[in-house]
Amino acid sequence: MPHPKQHPIPPATLLSSASHPAPGQLLITELTFRVPLDYAQPDGQHVTLFARRAQKYTRPLTKGDGDESDEENSKPYIVYLEGGPGFGNRAPQDHPLTRPALTRSYQVLMLDHRGTGMSTPVGAEMLAHKSTDEQVEYLKLMRQDNTVRDCEAVRKCLLEGHKGDEAKWSIFGQSYGGFVAMSYLSMHPEGLKEVYLTGGLAPVKRNADEVYTAVLPRVAKRSEEYYAKFPEDVKNVWDIANYIIEKKGGKVALPSGGVLTVARLLTIGIAFGGHGGFDGVHSTILQLKNSLDTFGFLARASLAPLESYTPFDTNIIYAILHEAIYCNGPGYASNWASQRIGEQHPSYPWLKETKLSPSDGPLYFSGENIFPFDFETYPELSELRAAAHKLAKFDQWEYLYDLEQLSRNEVPVYAASYVDDMYVDSDFARETARLVKGTKVFETNVMYHNALRAKADEVLQQLFNLRDDVMD
Template sequence: MVQRLPIPAARLVSSRSHLVPGQLRVTELWFEVPLDYTTPNGPWIRLFARHASKSSSCDLAKPTQDEAPTSGSTTPQRYMVYLEGGPGFGNREPQDLPLTHFAVEQGYQMLYLDHRGTGLSTPVSAEMLARLPGGVASQVEYLKLMRQDNTVRDCEAVRKYLTRGWPEQDAKWTTFGQSYGGFVSMSYLSMHPEGLREVFLTGGLAPVLRTADEVYESVFPRIARRNKAYYSKFPEDVGAVRQIAQYIESHGNVALPSGGALTVPRFLTLGISFGMHGGFDTVHNVILHLKASLDQFGFLSRASLVPLETHTAFDTNIIYAILHEAIYCDGPGKASNWAAQRVGQDHPAFPWLKPGTSVAELKDPLCFSGENIFPFLFETYPELAQLKEVAHRLAAFDEWPRLYDEDQLRKNEVPVYAASYVEDMYVDADLARETAGLVQGTTVFETSVLYHNAVRAKAEEVLRVLFSLKHDVLD
């Protein structure tokens, strides 16, 4: 059973508005909420959010200034809170997201809330964790509080502040969950459905009935198929990838410009982009730079290494790496124990995951991994290397709180509108169907021509169909 705790309203720290092109008024909001809702009188942390609404001619006539809190209005607003994917990533500015303009035209007030520990919401870093009293043990305890269950509680705390004094029905709001944001929404439906009017999901039908091992057993075959598609598009990269891997292996590793080491396993994690629109071309461009440097100079230049080094932002978004498998640990007895490493190394397409394997031993094309976190990442990224012991302790931890309430989901009364992608490399489509069948009141738009980041890459198409699930009638 999920733990339902009393949620105090968030405290507003500051509020400041400005206008941006496109007739948008953006308000930057800082809140304070408890770090641990089981001890609300303990430390509080800060959350950052941006509120976006349509500006009026009156707004254009007056300068920006400190705003009164956006609560207590006599006219309740329809709030939609956007839940970003990850975990570990904050939000971009509202004007840069197609959803903002679409939703505002639909009559919503948009709220982009950075999950705790990410973006500007008391962001987690190795240095910040090192300042906690108590060493590794306290760092582990702190990070345990960064999963989706506490993000739900943060949302409720902010909702209670923004809608204080409103009638109960008007105080409900809408969530829009992209990818991991959908996982948060599923926990929200389990823990505090009373706060929700409706839920929209894109690539976010979380595998709520499955363990981390089961998730990766379903995902690795999909990753292998994407590798075949990649090499079909860029057959020249079969040889290029092997050339680069052999160079790295022959040098033991390659020092990276910003620190850390490029090893063959780290190089082969580039496939994390394969599930995105444009992902193949992004990876090919990295390979092209590396090969050109080897062909022309016989070494990997700084200019060729930078695109690879910045390909994954684990050093600046450490929650993504350190808690990625924990989001699949639903309750006691569910330690991840580095599930991706254990499952992946037994798949025939990924023999390089077995420790001690040499590229020279492998005859088939080298397959890239996908959205997987491996122990070796905590040896090759400088920021993550400082948290190696913390990561191992979290991987072994098996007393996680429950994230989902299956009984509550089966009797769910909150409408759920989901876009699901048949070729999704990150959220397995078969497991997504299983979840859609579990959660009462779920309507799904399923397509085989869009990928995981379609809400950004193909926004108009996704949003038009997704919102039609709400407004249209299905025979």
């Protein structure tokens, strides 16, 4: 059976450790590690990983009294794996998982995936000295399989000398963090005690074409629901689009240096997958329309909010490797799957080179999709356009998952799954839950993909119930 390549994983080298107390009785430790860029060449180039650890902090009553650091250090780790790909972690004191996890006697480790946050973050400038082919080779090493290897290297470093279950840790994957978790269960289950997932039951049997064929109708439905809530925005969006087309030749300069096209405007529908997404998009459209009505042009203050929806310029990996995370093994190239599948969908004529008219009906928004035009409208991405096209055509990817290993999995998996998730198809999530032995699922149709942030107490309570309760 196909399976990810196995490489020896040497312990990470701890480069630095600095601790400080934080409000809320927290002790935050900032850690940096050195690991191989390519585990097939452990003596070659290295990258730095950044993590923050959160522990309970109690000030000693009197000078000379011991603190609780030894006790805290002996508590089991839970490692939070952020979504994306391409995003670093917030500080633990600002994260909804931290305090509930500490209450349950974990110590929390928030590790930035390689290439993100402060873990040798990928950017156009740091890749500028490389040829296009060298950029491609570097970026190919930024997927979930190498994140798993990084986690194992850090685990071996932090838990050196521990034996049995004490040498294992728990992981918590949100969204793409769940993709990492599925690769972890495939590659190194011996390092895991338990797995928690929120919106992260990755479609391990599916490629990008299948994913977007399933997801795009959900995205179109969300556009219809948006216009049902804000019917005035049918005209408002068209007014903004027509201004871009007629007054500015199809392009409006953005404050950060990128350009706003009609296509880029419609990508803000990515927010529809989260709680409050409709209202956020409406507020943005209202600002743009108000600027047009007041001044006859789009003022800087009205354009700035647009740039926060898809921060690709500061999170390069999200754009350049998004479809690659669905490439499980050789013989398949993503080949701009969102673009190809979207062009076939009747709700997305704006993805084709056709003239648009309000008589055609509302302009539908896209969702969590990456398109070739992103590498023309974002200044940072434009510098990596050639590498992006090569990656889209690449069809010799390594395997990310071992389906046979997942089917005989022995690590407990506790998952929150959302029926109306716009990013992770719920049918594919159920398919994965059935495949991965030992998976318990809390499924709901009253939460969206960002429920860990928007409804943290409810989600975490349900997850911990899956762990602690029994069914008789």
